[in-house]
Amino acid sequence: MLKGGFIQNLPKIYGLYTGGFIVFILLMAILESSGVSAKTIGQLFLAFTVLIYALIGWLSRTVQVDAYYVAGREVPTVFNGMATAADWMSGASFVAMAGGIYFGGYIYMAFLVGWTGGYVLVASLLAPYLRKFGCYTVPDFIGTRYGGNFVRFCAVLVLVIASFTYVTAQINATGTIASRFLGIPFEQGVWIGLLSILMCSMLGGMRAVTWTQVAQYIVLIIAYLIPVFWISNKFGFGIIPHFQLGPEVARIAELEAQYGLVKNSADAVKAAGVPGGLASISTAHSAVPAGSAWKYISLAICMMVGTASLPHILMRYFTTPSVKSARKSVAWSLFFIFLLYSSAPMLATLSKISLIDPNLPTGIIGKSISDVQNIEWVRNWIAVKQAYIADFNNDGILQLNEWFMRGDVVVLATPEVAGLPYVISGLVAAGGMAAAMSTADGLILAIANALSHDIYYKIIDPKADVRKRLLAARVLLVVIGALGAYIASMRLTGILGAVAWAFDFAMSGLFFPLVLGVWWKRATREGAIAGILLGLASGTAYLVYVAPAFMNRTPWLQIDNLRFGIIGATVSLVAMVVVSLMTKEPDAATQKMVDDCRVPSGKPVISRQH
Amino acid sequence: MSNKDAHFEKTKSHMIVTLAIWFFFSIVVFMFGESLNSASFLGYPLAYYMTAQGSLAAFIILIFWMSGKQEDIDEEFGFGEREDD
Structure with a gap:
């Protein structure tokens, strides 16, 4: 069917895949207009995308150590960039970041700089050198450079603590999305999420994870960008929102001054019966709070230096064919990340202005509370405790500080608020699932590989043959995943931090x-x-x-x-x-x-x- | 000084220049967030623009530039990779 090998045909293969996905979206839109229920459309979106990833995972199965640990070191520069971007952007980035910016304003946006600036450190200090080293895992570098099993063990220890802190949140996110869109309890959703994650990584290790991550990136970026562009154009804010939302940012500042930014006391919020985790707008959208420079910079520093130390990201650069392409691949990773990160503040702006500007048909602030409560999306989100209205001053008019919602609602509900068809909400669910799955896969693989390669093979049994090593790697993958899912199902993530x-x-x-x-x-x-x-x-x-x-x-x-x-x-x-x-x-x-x-x-x- | 040492010296200065530019866009700009915000770019307050897009775009350009220049340095000293490696 195709001339040449798989690697030569990558652009063609993923081009076809992207085209196929767009056809699928259109098909769903046709189904929606012919009366198929929203629930069925959501289920079809999840089932179709997850099955595609599983198919890629199965096609990439391998029995070679090199392919299992580092995808045979043949992932081209740009594709590795896409895979890294999917590896990097978690369910939290996809679902929660715009909401964080919506409520946290300027200081929260230190995360944007932190989670991108770190790649400069990766490219200039680490990636090309670790690639040249030729290691399979990050502790493999530490263990060989410094020599000795104990230092290797210490590196594995940090890797496991850092990655495990991260992975339960991802499995939790897959569970939340699966349960919401498939209509099953959260505890079952978590295990279905885990099953989907393992289908991508178990048979083919890094090779399978790489090619599913590229597919997941394509889904998640389409799912994130379509609503942002659509809403901006629908309200006439600009064709390319990134360059044209200046007036809306200024308008938000004007409305903030007009309404006043009131911080509700914790007691008042509690007395009014606001469900936990919901917030009202009390921070300026674009203004820099006085004396906040160190608060901003210290957060940015932590995120940048942390980025350059996270093993699941560093190990992506072990898979490129050369040192040169490892370096360039970092730049491409950042480019693909930028497409989503630069859109998050725009989504937050669009979402906020469509809610608080009384001149827009979607505005709810300043309207009578009984009218607002009759709007369909408001009713739906209040019913699931994701939004809440507390009439503190009993005047029957909704004030800025009386509207509460959860940050995730910004991404999940904005298409609905702006009156976009349901097919877009289904698409967003598929995007969130792709983001959470791709990060979870990268993290679980990083932990399992460190344990199987560095602890089992290098320390416990250096004579183990290839078959035994890969068996150990796969068993560990399942065990780590199950442990993560078990902890996620206990809903401890709030405590885990x-x-x-x-x-x-x-x-x-x-x-x-x-x-x-x-x-x-x-x-x-x-x-x-x-x-x-x-x-x-x-x-x-x-x-x-x-x-x-x-x-x-x-x-x-x-x-x-x-x-x-x-x-x-x-x-x-x-x-x-x-x-x-x-x-x-x-x-x-x-x-x-x-x-x-x-x-x-x-x-x-x-x-x-x- | 051997060829290898000369190559590393140049690599090191290149790394330091790269990190200086990085430091400017990630830290220095945001030390002056409050005053920058009174200026505007594309209609956005400047500090808001930098944290939403500006610095992010600067990092991408910086890494592409850094990689290109480092490849030149590697070639100059004969340490570039052959395609058949």
């Missing part, structure tokens, strides 16, 4: 050991062990000290529980430098290894099959 914690854990324990491993020859094994363990321990201790769920003490210098990585990474750096200088310089072989990884030409530092 924010996604931001994963970044702080990773930067506390891994950033300096990785970077100095490449850039400072003098770094020794003892230094690395001290850096990893003291960084992780001090970061965790500080987290316990400030986190509201634990000791809830006053943070130093506004470094709160979202920013504890600053403490961890600083301790890690100091410990690593001091201990390295106190111990004996690394031997000639290690120094040569570092020299070799700094130049693109020549053989990989670790042999190809290891």
